Amino acid sequence: MERNQIVEKVLEKYPARVYKNRKAHMLVKENTGENQKIQANTRTVPGIITNRGCCYAGCKGVVLGPLKDMVHIVHGPIGCAYYTWGTRRNKAKQVGDEKNFLNYCFSTDMQESDIVFGGEKKLKQAIQEAVEIFNPQAISISATCPVGLIGDDINAVAAEAEKLYGIKVMAFNCEGYKGVSQSAGHHIANNALMKHVIGMGQVQPAQYAVNILGEYNIGGDGWEISRVLEKIGYHIVTIMTGDGSYETLKNAHKADLNLVQCHRSINYIAEMIEEKYGTPWLKVNFLGLSSTIETLRDMAKYFDDPALTRRTEEVIAEEMVELEGVMRYYKEKLEGRTAFLFVGGSRAHHYQVLLKDLGVETVMAGYEFAHRDDYEGREVIPDIKVDADSKNIEELKVEKDEKNYRVHLSPEKYEQLKKEIPLSYYGGMIKEMRDNSILVDDLNHHETEAFVKILKPDMFFSGIKDKYVIQKMGVYSKQLHSYDYSGPYAAFKGALNFAKDLDMGVYTPGWKYVTAPWKTEPMLEGMLIGGEN
Amino acid sequence: MLDLTPKKITSRKGLRINPAKTCQPIGAMYAALGIYKCLPHSHGSQGCCSYHRMQLTRHFKDPVMASTSSFTEGASVFGGGANLKTAIKNVFTIYNPDIMAVHTTCLSETIGDDLGTIIAQADVPEGKRVIHASTPSYVGSHITGFSNMVKGMVQYLAENSGLANGKINVIPGFVSPAEMREIKRILTLMGIEYIMFPDTSGVVDAPMTGEHDMYPEGGTRVEDIIDTGNSDLTVALGSFASEDGAVELEKKCKVPFKTLEIPIGIEATDRLISALAKAVHREVPGVLEEERGQLVDIMLDSHSYFYGKKVAISGDPDMVTGLTEFVMSLGMIPQYVLTGTPGKAFEKRINRMLEGAGMEGCVVKSSGDLFELHQWIKNEPVDLLLGNSHAKYIARAEDIPLVRVGFPILDRYVHHYLPTAGYRGAMRLIEMMTNALLERQDRDCADEDLELVM
Structure with a gap:
């Protein structure tokens, strides 16, 4: 079957309106030289079994939650706080005398009377108790669905508490119903961190200072990336936000370069910092050996210092010496296999490189909550229509901070570098996919099953909700949100971990027991009536 | 681990820390999964459905299918009726269940969606059914949500045809x-x-x-x-x-x-079996008497590892009630008994059990949280923890062995294939508890004290 026919076959079950909606979220990559358009960041049709979560999940769950030295109070009924408690593997270490709150879950546990009479009183009480028990230097308040509906003014409560206790208290209006997915929540979190935290610190960083943006330290990814960068000689000011802290985030404007790993969740801050403080950003990818090496070379080009460039090559060589043989071994074992990748807003792109390093071809990919620019590249941003759902999310306007603004590159150098490296630019997923591969945005349960049945991939990378569906179908499936509790997968050592895990998943003897022996062997041998046996 | 938890206990009225419960909808979703060919449906934001599926899947390591009304800001302002009607149409066309079991969320409850009316007006295909339960997240807990969905099943489905079925x-x-x-x-x-x-x-x-x-x-x-x-x-x-x-x-x-x-432990199982035998006027079969006898045998064999040991029990109220009674039947002291689910009836029931056994000085609490449990333990430690996976942080912080029971168990395998109920379940609990205590003794004792036979 032609790939376009396959897409039609999958869509055929849908009622007319769903068909029309879903068709726009799919495409088959063609080499026409023209930009192929895909619908993204629009509402999921009610009743469709989507993997998407909510605005709150993107704000508190993803971006805010990992900031370890803050008390994150969730204002709402208990569930929302509960489900973001220890479930995302954003690891964090306590350093020095800082406080690490990540093993704690804080909620106002709203009851019916709070919904009827308002929850502000309880929220104030909760803040007071948090201050008395833990004495944190910063508190976040995240709103859940009912908070916006009953009109609790969490911003006023935060402002009052900030004055009263002399600590930073920030409110995030990230009610679950806002936007169409987690994505709205990323944006809301970005805005408030930009407004209230970044720029507040005065610590002067050492040479070659960088921030890592959109790196959440799942399974320790951020630590492996930091190890490599520090080995080369970079100084990491802050990581947004895996193993990140309020304390270091305050100094983010002091870095010389912002590295953007997950474009979707953090590009807002990258842009705003550039506008306000002049720091350029570089789209990086530390997933995959070839992409890690490329990223390190891009960084060296940006800083344009022969010593740093030399050191970069030395480190690459050192790391690769240890890896080359063993990676070749795994590649031989995995070569020629096919994969589906359906994760997040950037991983479905990043992991294609790592898979390719191992000889695995991605035949289908898609994001859960990305925008068109994550597929098509930032050049489409001016063409993206603002709809009823996106217009309610604030577009924060920042102005040049004359005191702290620094020019890092001359305009000529900037333009020159833009031609060589992805400086303040992300090209998206489509360009890097092979012709004839399929892209599906917000892939849902029906489509998952149907595509797997037709295309029969060897492996499927996704999240917990569809993991066991795929596994039950006899296809190796791996979570790329939580890494199935393994990792790190980033940079050099991470690539090897990933290769080992893939090898385990494919070769575990368990697969050969799926069919019982008597299903394939004749069991009635010698049982003929009157026979000798 | 949990280094920021102070020993000093202060009263809290606003801040819940490290909860021992979650919200109603997940319980309703779980109950609905217990109907053949049923698709549970979450009437709220996508996040609710996503979180509940996530947590149930992590507990059972198996697919948990459920759909959502995918509320947006518009639906939250104008009501979710249109979303639910669209969802019903799409679910039956695409996923073809026999029945949809809809539960509400804090969102749809706060805006006052009238599910009965919306469902009555919806286009439900011939032979298919839609039932619902009201499960506002700001009342009760996941246990309440389970209960409400069971109630919903009765309200929508149960019928008295006049013909007794003898069941x-x-x-x-x-x-x-x-x-x-x-x-x-x-x-x-x-x-x-x-x-x-x-x-x-x-x-x-x-x-x-x-x-x-x-x-x-x-x-x-x-x-x-x-x-x-x-x-x-x-x-x-x-x-x-x-x-x-x-x-x-x-x-x-x-x-x-x-x-x-819930028949956890010997006494609750005895009561269930006696009640059933009386109800159907039948003798208890020999097989069950044999199992009971084996259990008592094991209880006597292992008594010395339990008698007088203090245990902290946390979890869901019905489960915790059974566990409390069971540890007392082993001679243990249920020093702390805690559930996150609200309900003074829980405290009354447990306190009555403690009084009956002549136990003094035990602390019992409903609407509690694991932060407080940890503080109690810091003030007076226990020998064993019984609780869900969240208790492992306390176990590590205080170096106390933990036996995982209840919901959720996110970090261990096979638990939902092997029972804790009935006599055989009680045997398994004893096995898990002795293993935990004896492994600890083996780990901690001096070389000269390591026992081959225990």
């Missing part, structure tokens, strides 16, 4: 399929015809076959839930998760009911 209804409570299978085995051994509802066995412990069946073989048949109205008796296991459904069935179909505990 006993069993509402098992918020327990895993292993408990449900064990209770069904006991019923079968006693020769009792029964309808268990809901029944998630065969749904969230479905076998690996190489194919994904969206509606696996397990789950109570809709016809059977309808037929519960013709049964002789309903046995509700657990006053928090199961009694309301039984009361509703009595109201609607005049089926008398008896509320018992």
Whole structure:
């Protein structure tokens, strides 16, 4: 079957309106030289079994939650706080005398009377108790669905508490119903961190200072990336936000370069910092050996210092010496296999490189909550229509901070570098996919099953909700949100971990027991009536 | 680990820290999975459905299918009726269940969506059904949500046709399929015809076959839930998760009911079996007497490792009640007994049990949280923890062995295939508890004290 026919076959079950909606979220990559358009960041049709979560999940769950030295109070009924408690593997270490709150879950546990009479009183009480028990230097308040509906003014409560206790208290209006997915929540979190935290610190960083943006330290990814960068000689000011802290985030404007790993969740801050403080950003990818090496070379080009460039090559060589043989071994074992990748807003792109390093071809990919620019590249941003759902999310306007603004590159150098490296630019997923591969945005349960049945991939990378569906179908499936509790997968050592895990998943003897022996062997041998046996 | 938890306990009125409960909808979703060919549906934001599926999947390591009304800001302002009607249409066309079980969320409850009316106006295909339960997240806990969905099943489905079916209804409570299978085995051994509802066995412990069946073989048949109205008796296991459904069935179909505990431990199992034997006027079969005898044998064999040991128990109220009684039957002291689910009845019931056993100085709390439990332990330690996976942080911080029971267990395997209910479940609990205590002794003792025989 032609790939376009396959897409039609999958869509055929849908009622007319769903068909029309879903068709726009799919495409088959063609080499026409023209930009192929895909619908993204629009509402999921009610009743469709989507993997998407909510605005709150993107704000508190993803971006805010990992900031370890803050008390994150969730204002709402208990569930929302509960489900973001220890479930995302954003690891964090306590350093020095800082406080690490990540093993704690804080909620106002709203009851019916709070919904009827308002929850502000309880929220104030909760803040007071948090201050008395833990004495944190910063508190976040995240709103859940009912908070916006009953009109609790969490911003006023935060402002009052900030004055009263002399600590930073920030409110995030990230009610679950806002936007169409987690994505709205990323944006809301970005805005408030930009407004209230970044720029507040005065610590002067050492040479070659960088921030890592959109790196959440799942399974320790951020630590492996930091190890490599520090080995080369970079100084990491802050990581947004895996193993990140309020304390270091305050100094983010002091870095010389912002590295953007997950474009979707953090590009807002990258842009705003550039506008306000002049720091350029570089789209990086530390997933995959070839992409890690490329990223390190891009960084060296940006800083344009022969010593740093030399050191970069030395480190690459050192790391690769240890890896080359063993990676070749795994590649031989995995070569020629096919994969589906359906994760997040950037991983479905990043992991294609790592898979390719191992000889695995991605035949289908898609994001859960990305925008068109994550597929098509930032050049489409001016063409993206603002709809009823996106217009309610604030577009924060920042102005040049004359005191702290620094020019890092001359305009000529900037333009020159833009031609060589992805400086303040992300090209998206489509360009890097092979012709004839399929892209599906917000892939849902029906489509998952149907595509797997037709295309029969060897492996499927996704999240917990569809993991066991795929596994039950006899296809190796791996979570790329939580890494199935393994990792790190980033940079050099991470690539090897990933290769080992893939090898385990494919070769575990368990697969050969799926069919019982008597299903394939004749069991009635010698049982003929009157026979000798 | 949990280094910021102070020993000094201060009263809290606003801040919940490290909860011992979650919200209603997940309980409703779990109950709905216990109906054959049912798709649970979450009427709220996508996040609710996503989180509940996530947590149930992590607990059972099996697919948990459910759909959502995918509320946006517009729906939150103008009401979610249109979303639900669209969802109903799409679900039946695309996913083709026999029945949809809709539960509400704090969002749809706060804006006041009238589900009964919306469903009545919806376009439900011939032969298909939509039921619902109201499960606002700001009332009760996941246990309340389970209970409300069971009640919803009765309200929408149960009918008294006037023809007695001679069966006993069993509402098992918020327990895993292993408990449900064990209770069904006991019923079968006693020769009792029964309808268990809901029944998630065969749904969230479905076998690996190489194919994904969206509606696996397990789950109570809709016809059977309808037929519960013709049964002789309903046995509700657990006053928090199961009694309301039984009361509703009595109201609607005049089926008398008896509320018992989830049969955890020897005494609760004895009570269940006695009650069943009396109800059907039958002798207890020899096999069960043999199992009981084996259990008592094990209790006596291992008594020295339990007697006088202090234990902290946290979890869901019906489960914790059974565990508390069981540890006392082993001679242990249930020093701290805590549930996050609100309800003074829990405290009363446990305190009565403690008084009956002459236990003094134990602390019992409903609407509690694990932060407070940890503080109690810091002030007066215990020898053993019984609780869900969240208790492992306390276990590590205070270096106390933990036996995982209840929901959720996110960090261990096989737990939902092997029961904690019935005599055999009690044996398994003893095995897990002795293992935990003896492994600890083996780890901690001096070389000269390492015992080969224990």
